[in-house]
Amino acid sequence: MTTWILSCSSCGHQEPQDAGVGLCPRCSQPFLVRFSSAPPARGRILARWDLWRYAAALPIGDEESPVCLGEGVTPLIESPELARVAGVRRLWVKDEGVNPTASFKARGLAAAVTRAKARRVPGLVVPTAGNAGAALAAYGAAAGIPVRVYAPATTPRPILDTIRAMGVELKTVDGHIGDAGRLSTEFAQQSGYFNVATLREPYRVEGNKTLALELAEQLDWKLPDAVVYPTGGGEGVIGMWKAFGEMREWGWTDAPSPRIIVAQAEGCAPIVKAFADGADRATPWENPMTHAAGLRVPSPLGDRLVLRAIRETDGAAAAASEESIRTATRTIAATTGIDAAPEGGCGLAVLTDLVRRGRVDPGSQVVLYNTGSGASYRS
Numbered sequence: 001m002t003t004w005i006l007s008c009s010s011c012g013h014q015e016p017q018d019a020g021v022g023l024c025p026r027c028s029q030p031f032l033v034r035f036s037s038a039p040p041a042r043g044r045i046l047a048r049w050d051l052w053r054y055a056a057a058l059p060i061g062d063e064e065s066p067v068c069l070g071e072g073v074t075p076l077i078e079s080p081e082l083a084r085v086a087g088v089r090r091l092w093v094k095d096e097g098v099n100p101t102a103s104f105k106a107r108g109l110a111a112a113v114t115r116a117k118a119r120r121v122p123g124l125v126v127p128t129a130g131n132a133g134a135a136l137a138a139y140g141a142a143a144g145i146p147v148r149v150y151a152p153a154t155t156p157r158p159i160l161d162t163i164r165a166m167g168v169e170l171k172t173v174d175g176h177i178g179d180a181g182r183l184s185t186e187f188a189q190q191s192g193y194f195n196v197a198t199l200r201e202p203y204r205v206e207g208n209k210t211l212a213l214e215l216a217e218q219l220d221w222k223l224p225d226a227v228v229y230p231t232g233g234g235e236g237v238i239g240m241w242k243a244f245g246e247m248r249e250w251g252w253t254d255a256p257s258p259r260i261i262v263a264q265a266e267g268c269a270p271i272v273k274a275f276a277d278g279a280d281r282a283t284p285w286e287n288p289m290t291h292a293a294g295l296r297v298p299s300p301l302g303d304r305l306v307l308r309a310i311r312e313t314d315g316a317a318a319a320a321s322e323e324s325i326r327t328a329t330r331t332i333a334a335t336t337g338i339d340a341a342p343e344g345g346c347g348l349a350v351l352t353d354l355v356r357r358g359r360v361d362p363g364s365q366v367v368l369y370n371t372g373s374g375a376s377y378r379s
Contacts, residue, residue, distance in 0.1 A: 001037060001061075001062055002035070002037050002040075002056070002058075002059065002060065002061065002062060003017060003035070003036045003037040004017050004033050004034060004035045004036055004037070004059050005017060005033075005034050005036055006019055006021070006031040006032070006033060006034075006202055007031065007032055007033075007034045008024035008026065008027060008029055008030075008031055008032075009024075009029055009030050009031065009032050009304070009305055010024065010027050010029035010304070011024060011026055011027045011029070013025070013026045013027070015031065017036075017059075018115070018118065018119055020119065020194075022195060022200045022201060023200060029304070030199040030200070030202065030301060030302060030305070031201075031202045032202055032205065032242065033059050033202050033203070033205070033206055035059075039249065039250040039251070040056035040057050040250060041056070041250075042221075042250070042251070042252045044056035045217070049070075049073050050068055050070050050071055050072050050073060051071050051072030051073070051107055051110065051207065051210040051214070052066045052068055052072075053072075053073075054209075054210055054213045054214075057209065057213060057243075057246065057250075058111060058206055058207070058209070058210075059111070059115065059203060059206055060111075060114060060115075061118065064114070064118055066110065066111075066114045067110060067113045067114045067117055067139050067142050067143045068110060068142075069100040069106065069110070069138060069139065069142055070100060071099050071100050071106040071107055071110050072099070072106075072107060072210050072214060073214065074094060074095055074096055074098050074099060074214070075094075075095045075098065076092050076093075076094050076095075076215065076218045076219075076367070077092060077093050077094075077095060077336060077338065078090065078091070078092045079091055079092070079093060079335060079336045081335050081336075082331070082332065082335045082336055082348070082368075083366075085331060085335065085348075085352065086348060086351050086352045086355060086366070086368075087352060087355035087356065087362050088351070088355060088360065088361075088362055088363075088364045088365070088366050089362065089363050089364060089365060090224075090364075090365040090366070091365075091366050091367075091368060092224070092366070092367045092368070093332065093336060093338055093340075093344075093367075093368050093369075093370055094211070094215060094367055094368070094369045094370065095338050095370050096211075096369060096370060096371050096372060097338070097339060097340070097341060097344075097370055097371075097372050097373030097374070097375075097376075098373070100135070100138055101131065101134040101135045101137075101138050101162055102131070102134070102162075102372055102373035102375065102376050103131035103134070103135065103294075103341070103371060103372035103373065103376070104131075104208070104211065104236060104369070104371045104372065105131040105132045105134070105135035105372075106135045106138075106139075107207040107208050107210055107211065107239075108132075108135075108203070108204030108205070108206075108207040108208045108235055108239070109132065109135040109136050109138075109139045109196070109204065109207070110135075110139055110207050111203045111204060111206045111207030112136075112139075112196045112201060112203040112204045112207065113136070113139040113140060113142075113143050113145065113196075114143075114203070115201075115203045116143070116145060116194055116196070117143045117145060119194075121145065121193070121194040122146070122191075122192050122193060122194075123145060123146035123147065123148065123191065123192070123193035123194070124136060124140050124145055124146070124147050124148075124193055124194055124195075124196055125147070125148045125149070125150070125184050125187050125188050125191075125193040125194070125195055125196070126147075126149055126150070126184060126195070126196050126197055127149075127150045127151070127177055127180035127181040127183070127184040127197050128149055128150070128151045128155070128177065128180065129151070129152065129155065129177045129232060129293045129294050129295075129296050129297060130151060130155040130156055130159035130160075130293045130294065130376070131159060131294055131371075131372055131376070132198070133149035133150075133151050133155075133159070133163050133170070134159050134162040134163050134166075136149065136168075136196060137149060137162070137163045137165075137166035137168045137170075138162075138166055140166070140168060141166045141167065141168070146168070146169075146193075147166075147168040147169065148168065148169040148170075148171065148184075148187060148193065149163050149168060149169065149170050149171065150171045150172075150173055150180035150181075150183045150184045150187075151163070151170065151171070151172055151173065151180060152172070152173055152174075152175060152176055152177060152179070152180060152293075152296075153172040153173060153174055154293070155172070155293055156293055156376055156377045156379065157379040158375065158376050158377070158378065158379055159293075159376050160172070162376075171183070176288055176296060176298060177296065177297055177298075178284075178297075178298055178299055181197055184197055185197075197301075198233035198234070198235050198300070198301060198302065199233070199234075199235060199238070199301045199302045199305075200301070204235050204239075205235055205238050205239045205242060206239070207239070208235050208236050208238070208239025208240070209239045209240070209242055209243035209246070210239075210243075211236055211239055211240050211243070211369070212239070212240040212243035212244055212247070213243055213247070213252075215227075215367060216247060216252065216253055216255075221252065221253045221255070222253070222255050223244070223253065223255040223256070223257070223258050224258050224364075224365045224366055224367045225258060225259060225361070225364040225365045225366060226258050226259040226260075226261055226315070226360060226364055226365075226366045226367075227240065227258045227259070227260060227261065227366070227367045227368075227369065228261045228263055228347040228348075228350065228351045228366060228367070228368045228369065229260065229261070229262060229263065229347065229369050229371075230263045230264075230292070230294065230295060230343035230344065230346045230347045230369065230371050231262040231263060231264055231271055231295070231300075231306065231317075232264075232294045232295045232296065232297035232300065232343075233297050233300045233301070233302060234271070234300050234302035234303070234305065234306040235302065236369070236371065237260060237262060237302075237305075237306050237309050237310075238302055238305045238306060238309060240260065240309075241257075241260060241305075241308075241309035241312070241313070244257040244258070244313075245257070257312075257313045258313065258367070259313050259314055259315040259316065259360075260309050260310055260313045260315040261310075261315050261316045261317070261318075261350065261351065261354065261360070262275070262306065262310055262315070262316070262317040262318075263317075263318065263319075263320065263343075263346045263347040263349070263350035263351070264295055264317070264318075264319045264320075264346070264350075265290035265292050265295045265296075265319060265320060265321075265322065265325060265346055266290075266319045266320065266321050266322070267288060267289035267290040267296075267322065268285050268288035268289065268290050268295055268296050268297065268298055269285065269319040270282035270283060270284065270285045270297075270298060270299065270300065270303065271300065271303060271306055271307065271310075271317050272317045272318060272319045273285075274303065274307055275307060275310055275311075275316075275317040276317075279307070280304060280307060280308075281303050281304050281307070282299070282300065282303035282307070284298050284299035285298035285299070286298070290322060290325075291322060291325070291326075291342055291377075292325060292341070292342035292343045292345075292346055293377075294341070294343045294371060294372065295343055295346060316354055316359055316360070318350045318353060318354055318359075319350070320346050320349035320350050320353065321349075324349040324353075325342050325345045325346045325349055326342070326345065327345075327349070328345040328346070328347075328348040328349040328352070329341070329342050329344065329345025329348075329374065330345075331345075331348065332344055332345060332348055332370065333374065338370060339373055339374040339375055340370045340374050341370065341371060341372035341373055341374050341376060341377060342374075342377060343370070343371045343372060344368070344369070344370030344371060344372070347368050347369060347370070348368060351366060351368060
């Protein structure tokens with residue numbers, strides 16, 4: 001039987017499995033899931049073709065049915081030509097744009113909505129830069145749970161249209177995701193809806209662990225030298241970092257953790273600045289501006305954990321200009337046939353720059369995550 005506790009990522013305060021809490025009541029930092037049952041064996045991977053093939057490594061009861069739309073099992077495509085562009089020995093693109101609602105957010109929201117359904121919450125609310133709202137709308141509809149989404153009015157129209165198509169309540173906001181976040185928190189307090197904003201509950205991180213579990217399985221339980229991840233709120237980075245550690249602890253792999261490389265846009269780079277300054281937390285970014293909407297997160301709640309993940313893996317963090325993001329996005333598409341989102345282009349631009357500056361070894365084997373579909377940005 002799978003059992004777990006919720007452990008504060010900062011002070012260590014613990015709450016029982018499925019406690020109805022958001023942030024730690026003692027220090028207001030995020031909880032993470034810690035398994036209290038026996039470590040899962042790699043042989044318990046299921047013969048099903050979605051992220052729930054890793055149910056043994058996820059917080060789901062043995063008798064529960066997950067809320068599933070076929071998320072996960074995304075392609076890992078090696079591109080020698082793109083490796084030459086970036087200046088590394090081998091390069092793969094993990095294409096998350098083929099997920100339901102066209103982004104990696106499907107992974108985290110599938111896990112979060114599965115737990116919310118088990119707890120019989122009255123409704124769900126989320127602030128979003130776009131893709132998380134689309135994913136929550138879809139999984140809320142699949143679970144039969146009411147959903148309200150707060151999104152900046154500048155969110156790409158195709159993403160807003162996807163949210164509306166699911167029949168949920170969409171509230172557009174003049175401002176950025178931080179403004180949407182404040183309204184989501186207020187609404188949750190007033191309505192009793194559960195707030196599934198990034199790291200305000202621990203299960204989105206659990207769903208995002210499958211970004212790493214899947215990668216390891218696709219590489220025959222070996223791991224690359226580095227992974228490059230476009231980073232806004234940071235849940236993808238935190239999920240992978242957690243999974244790399246758990247896989248070694250559980251005996252699923254003896255490979256060392258890859259270097260985690262965070263890619264941000266120059267117009268909104270709070271993690272990059274904090275990393276360069278040697279800080280353990282990020283300062284909120286004033287006037288966030290980038291056409292890569294998923295990176296427009298000025299004050300990520302998971303800043304401490306992201307910075308810890310970078311440093312513990314001897315990783316790096318760097319930012320790319322708007323023009324270099326556009327150029328790199330076109331390069332991915334023209335070189336690989338993958339319709340990359342600008343976030344994926346940001347990852348390629350950052351990797352190329354880090355190789356040029358000697359911060360990534362040209363002999364490296366690297367996985368670049370394209371976190372969403374370029375079609376979501378075209379109106």
